[in-house]
Amino acid sequence: MSISNVLALVGGLALFLYGMNIMGTALEKCAGNRLKSILTKLTSSRINGFLLGLVVTAVIQSSSATTVMVVGFVNSGIMTLTQSIYIIMGANVGTAVTSWILSLTGISGSAWYITMFKPSTFVPILALIGIIIYTSTKKQKKKDASAILLGFSVLMFGMEMMSDAVAPLKDIPQFTSLMTAFSNPFLGVIAGAVLTAVIQSSSASVGILQALSLTGGVSYAVAIPVIMGQNIGTCVTAVLSSVGTSKDARRASMIHLYFNVIGMIIWMTVFYVLNAFFHFSFVDMHATPFGIAIVHTAFKLLSTAVLMPFSPQLEKLARFTVKDGKQADVLPMLDERLFVTPSIALERAHTILLEMADLSISALYTSLDLLNEFDPRKAEEVVEAENRADMYEDKLGSYLVQLSSHSMSEIDSHEMTKYLHMIGDLERISDHAINIMESAQELNDKQLSFSKEATGEIGTISAAIRQILDYTLRAMHREDLSIAARVEPLEQVIDLLNKAIRARHIDRLTRGNCTIELGFILNDILTNLERVSDHCSNLAVAIIEIANNSLDVHGYLNDVKANRAEYSVLYEQFRQQFALDDAKEPAAGEAAPAQG
Numbered sequence: 001m002s003i004s005n006v007l008a009l010v011g012g013l014a015l016f017l018y019g020m021n022i023m024g025t026a027l028e029k030c031a032g033n034r035l036k037s038i039l040t041k042l043t044s045s046r047i048n049g050f051l052l053g054l055v056v057t058a059v060i061q062s063s064s065a066t067t068v069m070v071v072g073f074v075n076s077g078i079m080t081l082t083q084s085i086y087i088i089m090g091a092n093v094g095t096a097v098t099s100w101i102l103s104l105t106g107i108s109g110s111a112w113y114i115t116m117f118k119p120s121t122f123v124p125i126l127a128l129i130g131i132i133i134y135t136s137t138k139k140q141k142k143k144d145a146s147a148i149l150l151g152f153s154v155l156m157f158g159m160e161m162m163s164d165a166v167a168p169l170k171d172i173p174q175f176t177s178l179m180t181a182f183s184n185p186f187l188g189v190i191a192g193a194v195l196t197a198v199i200q201s202s203s204a205s206v207g208i209l210q211a212l213s214l215t216g217g218v219s220y221a222v223a224i225p226v227i228m229g230q231n232i233g234t235c236v237t238a239v240l241s242s243v244g245t246s247k248d249a250r251r252a253s254m255i256h257l258y259f260n261v262i263g264m265i266i267w268m269t270v271f272y273v274l275n276a277f278f279h280f281s282f283v284d285m286h287a288t289p290f291g292i293a294i295v296h297t298a299f300k301l302l303s304t305a306v307l308m309p310f311s312p313q314l315e316k317l318a319r320f321t322v323k324d325g326k327q328a329d330v331l332p333m334l335d336e337r338l339f340v341t342p343s344i345a346l347e348r349a350h351t352i353l354l355e356m357a358d359l360s361i362s363a364l365y366t367s368l369d370l371l372n373e374f375d376p377r378k379a380e381e382v383v384e385a386e387n388r389a390d391m392y393e394d395k396l397g398s399y400l401v402q403l404s405s406h407s408m409s410e411i412d413s414h415e416m417t418k419y420l421h422m423i424g425d426l427e428r429i430s431d432h433a434i435n436i437m438e439s440a441q442e443l444n445d446k447q448l449s450f451s452k453e454a455t456g457e458i459g460t461i462s463a464a465i466r467q468i469l470d471y472t473l474r475a476m477h478r479e480d481l482s483i484a485a486r487v488e489p490l491e492q493v494i495d496l497l498n499k500a501i502r503a504r505h506i507d508r509l510t511r512g513n514c515t516i517e518l519g520f521i522l523n524d525i526l527t528n529l530e531r532v533s534d535h536c537s538n539l540a541v542a543i544i545e546i547a548n549n550s551l552d553v554h555g556y557l558n559d560v561k562a563n564r565a566e567y568s569v570l571y572e573q574f575r576q577q578f579a580l581d582d583a584k585e586p587a588a589g590e591a592a593p594a595q596g
Helices: 005-038 047-061 063-076 083-092 098-105 119-136 140-171 172-183 183-197 200-214 219-235 235-241 249-277 289-321 336-340 341-371 375-401 410-445 450-479 487-510 518-550 553-562 565-576
Strands: none
Touching: 005 140, 005 200, 005 450, 047 083, 047 289, 063 119, 063 235, 063 249, 063 518, 083 098, 083 249, 083 336, 083 410, 098 140, 098 172, 098 200, 098 289, 098 336, 098 565, 119 183, 119 336, 140 200, 183 200, 183 219, 200 219, 219 249, 219 289, 235 249, 336 341, 336 375, 341 375, 341 410, 341 450, 341 518, 375 410, 410 518, 450 487, 487 565, 518 565
């Protein structure tokens, strides 16, 4: 085998891995939103979990990526260890899809209908179609679809290169001797495990074995233990990814390892015991890419059939291996391991964003309660919530910025940008909660109180603020555009209330019914409430824009106000609902000196 053949083998492997990466990424982009909807409906059903792992792995073309993703889910607390078992089993079967695709390289025959299925015939056609679509369209969805074709073409071309590069090996006696050595079950398992662990892809290592089989120097006696070893080697990625994670996440990676190791021990024992008695004739036959795909798939399915009923015992074994410590695990909110599937990472970010929304808006509600009756313990709750909101902003913002460097669909990219803006609005709402709490504390410390009229006005605008916060939170959780559409007209009414209350305050001040000190406090409260409504408007607009895949904030607001029919009805409804009391002001002598 010449140096040119070695270089061709290395180059073919590089193209194979690159093509697999392109195809997997493009498939994930196309199926990203569907993957999110599937994974957010996880159940403890064995069959559903198994099928989920199988489908996801078939889509992203990597059981290692799926298992790493599952470790991230368990580590993030959005999947239980029990749920992960069945998904991991499905992922192990799903990775066999690639071996069936690669088995096409072994097709032989001269008939036209056979020739059409040969990669050398249809791959150039797929590549041509893919490059024409990719260069002629500006739509991201079509580019992603064409990238699937291009990735598949590169993958198959790499496979062809590897097959051609190793073809001369069939005439080298040393190669035959080496392959014969791997017929030893233990050496074969070790060789398969090491090769897969090095290149971090069982699909690629199976592809290499299929390419070698075309030389005629690989028998089933060699292929069977090597394939079983390859399934153990693929566990290395998940085990490494679990370092530094929660105990359940490490247990999930161990379940993946145990599944393959126990399956290998069981079926190697069964196979070699039966072979000792029946002497299977196919063992010494030359393996083919198609035969290797059958062995690979059969091992996966048989292991699943035997071990799925014993999944509780697998979980107990993992818990025995990774024991509980004295202290509970502290689960990180976000896990970078989810970056292997950006759409899923974005879904997790959305879940944390909703937690942040609950936290910030709850803090604002509490601060409004403090205006009516100050409670030091509730004031401390507001401070604690604001500190947590700052932490959410820091971690979630950093997570999304890191996620932005990964390839994702245009829709997901737009959604991620909106989330970054929404984080800022939610954090500012918690800041305003602190400011309002401090105003309530100042009133309490200085034993000040507003007049009956001012108290009523603050109550009215506070009720409007509670309403707009409720609309905003419900719209975020339900992704309900009809609720989100109610926020902007209510925000305009709050602006109107703010101006009216300020005008009334100035009138009381000129008549001597209010003090300057109380005026400053009232002004601070009104300013914070008005800005809270602005942030709610921003959040509602972001929700609607995400749904409509739009980036034009001002354009949306103009369109809303231009649609006078719906907007005017809502605006008038809110204006009447939160109308200020027009009762007459009390005489100057009737008002307490420290009222405003």
